[in-house]
Amino acid sequence: MNMQQAIKMTAAETALVDAYTAQIGDLPGDGAVLSLRDTLVHELKTAGLPTRRVESWHYTDLRTLLRAVPSADPSAFADRVDPIVAGSTVLSVRNGEADLKSLPEGITSRSYTESLLDGSAAAGLAVLGSDDAIGRINGGLVRGGLEIAVGEGVELEAPLEIQVAQSHGQAHTRFPVSFGAGSKATVLERHLSTNGDASFVSSVSDVTLAEGADVIWIILQQQGPADTHLGQIRFVLGKNAKLHVFVINAGGRLVRQELHGRASGEGADLTLRGINLLGGESHTDVTFTLSHDVPHTTSSEIIRNVVFDRAKGVFQGKILVAQDAQKTDAKMSCNTLLLSDDADFSAKPELEIFADDVQCGHGATVIDIDHTQLFYLLSRGIPEKKARAMLVNAFVAEIVEELEDDEALVEALEGVISAWLEKHA
Amino acid sequence: MLEIKNLHARIAEDGTEIIRGLDLTVKAGEVAAIMGPNGSGKSTLSYILSGREDYEVTEGDILYNGESILELDPSERAAKGIFLAFQYPVEIPGVATMQFLKVAMNEQRKYRGEDELTTPEFMRRVKEAAAELKIAPEMLRRPLNVGFSGGEKKRAEILQMALLEPKLCVLDETDSGLDIDALKVVADGVNALRSPDRAVVVITHYQRLLDYIVPDTVHVLYKGQIVKSGDKTLAHELEAKGYADIIEAAA
Numbered sequence: 010m011n012m013q014q015a016i017k018m019t020a021a022e023t024a025l026v027d028a029y030t031a032q033i034g035d036l037p038g039d040g041a042v043l044s045l046r047d048t049l050v051h052e053l054k055t056a057g058l059p060t061r062r063v064e065s066w067h068y069t070d071l072r073t074l075l076r077a078v079p080s081a082d083p084s085a086f087a088d089r090v091d092p093i094v095a096g097s098t099v100l101s102v103r104n105g106e107a108d109l110k111s112l113p114e115g116i117t118s119r120s121y122t123e124s125l126l127d128g129s130a131a132a133g134l135a136v137l138g139s140d141d142a143i144g145r146i147n148g149g150l151v152r153g154g155l156e157i158a159v160g161e162g163v164e165l166e167a168p169l170e171i172q173v174a175q176s177h178g179q180a181h182t183r184f185p186v187s188f189g190a191g192s193k194a195t196v197l198e199r200h201l202s203t204n205g206d207a208s209f210v211s212s213v214s215d216v217t218l219a220e221g222a223d224v225i226w227i228i229l230q231q232q233g234p235a236d237t238h239l240g241q242i243r244f245v246l247g248k249n250a251k252l253h254v255f256v257i258n259a260g261g262r263l264v265r266q267e268l269h270g271r272a273s274g275e276g277a278d279l280t281l282r283g284i285n286l287l288g289g290e291s292h293t294d295v296t297f298t299l300s301h302d303v304p305h306t307t308s309s310e311i312i313r314n315v316v317f318d319r320a321k322g323v324f325q326g327k328i329l330v331a332q333d334a335q336k337t338d339a340k341m342s343c344n345t346l347l348l349s350d351d352a353d354f355s356a357k358p359e360l361e362i363f364a365d366d367v368q369c370g371h372g373a374t375v376i377d378i379d380h381t382q383l384f385y386l387l388s389r390g391i392p393e394k395k396a397r398a399m400l401v402n403a404f405v406a407e408i409v410e411e412l413e414d415d416e417a418l419v420e421a422l423e424g425v426i427s428a429w430l431e432k433h434a
Numbered sequence: 435m436l437e438i439k440n441l442h443a444r445i446a447e448d449g450t451e452i453i454r455g456l457d458l459t460v461k462a463g464e465v466a467a468i469m470g471p472n473g474s475g476k477s478t479l480s481y482i483l484s485g486r487e488d489y490e491v492t493e494g495d496i497l498y499n500g501e502s503i504l505e506l507d508p509s510e511r512a513a514k515g516i517f518l519a520f521q522y523p524v525e526i527p528g529v530a531t532m533q534f535l536k537v538a539m540n541e542q543r544k545y546r547g548e549d550e551l552t553t554p555e556f557m558r559r560v561k562e563a564a565a566e567l568k569i570a571p572e573m574l575r576r577p578l579n580v581g582f583s584g585g586e587k588k589r590a591e592i593l594q595m596a597l598l599e600p601k602l603c604v605l606d607e608t609d610s611g612l613d614i615d616a617l618k619v620v621a622d623g624v625n626a627l628r629s630p631d632r633a634v635v636v637i638t639h640y641q642r643l644l645d646y647i648v649p650d651t652v653h654v655l656y657k658g659q660i661v662k663s664g665d666k667t668l669a670h671e672l673e674a675k676g677y678a679d680i681i682e683a684a685a
């Protein structure tokens with residue numbers, strides 16, 4: 010098709026382009042969406058997947074790391090599982106297909122496939138930049154997902170779990186979610202695999218918070234040990250909006266979770282908390298950018314990593330403070346507990362500040378188990394293996410406890426963490 | 435119950451010898467006070483008894499109920515009934531106090547081949563012991579020792595001791611940082627545990643604590659050796675005259 014093809018495609022690149030070609034005529038979209046898809050896949054074909062020479066992919070050379078992509082299997086079917094917090098409203102997307110169901114008053118949803126078909130999805134399909142490989146792959150191949158709107162002033166009592174389950178093959182999903190002024194909600198975006206077969210998953214959430222909205226958004230990634238997970242959340246915070254994003258990576262073979270946000274209204278406040286539980290031969294990357302666009306906005310980021318075996322982890326965090334965004338207060342830290350000599354973690358915190366009256370700071374630490382704490386537990390009769398497990402758990406549980414207002418949620422997340430640690434420690 | 439024979443020990447990292455031929459016997463039912471100036475090896479002795487790996491025993495032996503404990507790791511010593519109340523209890527953010535207590539009690543029971551406590555039984559024991567020590571339930575809801583005042587930390591140590599029911603209690607400078615009211619509460623807690631089958635080793639710099647926990651024997655530690663032993667009057671003598679005379683006599 011293209012005579013100036015610049016690169017020799019890798020097996021994974023070929024598989025992605027083939028997946029697109031095989032689905033032409035079947036992928037949903039109006040004229041605008043289909044032509045956009047074509048452009049995105051063409052870019053993928055000519056530029057290839059990003060390598061370490063692309064700055065934002067320096068520590069995750071996707072072209073080298075992504076060795077194979079399983080082919081899409083339209084007959085694939087994933088079972089529904091119980092929500093992580095009992096009593097949650099569950100919206101499930103299984104192998105890319107959304108189940109629609111009745112929702113509590115104040116929330117509406119419709120299938121994202123419809124937005125593709127009527128073209129209203131077109132604007133959101135644009136990539137964030139030339140290095141937005143996740144946006145490109147997802148935009149080219151997305152079939153379904155959910156568009157969700159939480160009405161003005163609506164306070165959801167139970168958490169909303171968006172359950173994205175995959176058995177094998179490929180799934181590409183999108184979730185445009187808007188929170189009306191003054192609304193309050195807890196959303197769990199949960200990605201899981203229902204068996205050990207390899208899946209390739211991309212998912213983009215596009216979240217907007219209107220004035221005064223107060224949202225907890227949890228991304229719980231529990232893919233299988235052979236899976237590739239490419240996730241992205243984009244968010245825009247209006248005036249006095251408050252967003253607490255909590256990323257937990259507890260699965261997957263090759264994982265990149267990107268978070269790109271803007272604090273666009275005065276008084277906006279972002280909290281990012283991340284827990285990376287890494288083991289085996291996995292590679293997990295959390296990449297975060299936040300732009301403080303206007304004065305008087307605040308943010309705080311804490312990432313805690315526990316790395317076993319030969320696992321590799323990456324955190325890139327970039328905070329931009331625009332020239333007129335005076336009185337910005339931003340603090341970022343990344344702490345890593347390396348539990349094996351072969352474990353590896355790269356942290357790259359960055360601040361780009363164009364305003365002069367701001368408070369911004371960042372720090373990264375790598376630590377080992379604290380020997381005084383370990384001795385204290387041993388001296389109470391707790392055997393060493395158990396004592397070490399308690400300290401590893403404590404290192405990450407500390408930031409889960411910040412969600413103390415919702416005991417059931419804290420308990421559920423702590424359960425995910427201790428189950429993972431029991432398997433790996 | 436405890437027999438320390440010609441013990442020599444050094445700091446593992448740099449080889450500095452701290453304990454230099456220490457002999458001490460403490461019988462069941464006895465409260466023994468170990469006093470000494472700063473740097474005499476008091477805290478080191480408590481760490482060596484509990485098995486901290488930062489110290490190496492180079493000579494001599496420690497017998498507990500007639501058996502050497504040198505080869506046992508700290509958790510085994512604890513499960514066999516040796517308890518150290520820390521001079522500086524360790525803060526562990528992310529570990530809930532109640533969870534810690536339950537794990538410690540049950541792991542010790544498992545080691546001894548006893549059944550684990552049921553949750554109601556565990557709660558009952560904690561509630562009772564906490565009330566005795568005037569420990570508020572809110573304190574137990576916090577992470578282990580985190581945000582506790584100096585006095586709260588020491589009371590929490592005694593609470594652990596009461597719940598774990600050790601046979602040999604070693605109190606390392608338990609009086610440091612306590613005001614007189616807190617000191618009384620802590621001393622009452624220790625006295626309540628005095629029994630014919632339990633021994634207590636009270637390590638202290640000052641005589642003050644010994645007004646409340648009255649010892650049967652007093653031993654003066656200097657440069658890693660016991661240089662003088664006596665009864666409780668020795669503590670008063672030290673309070674009045676200081677360590678200088680005894681040290682001189684020993685030298």
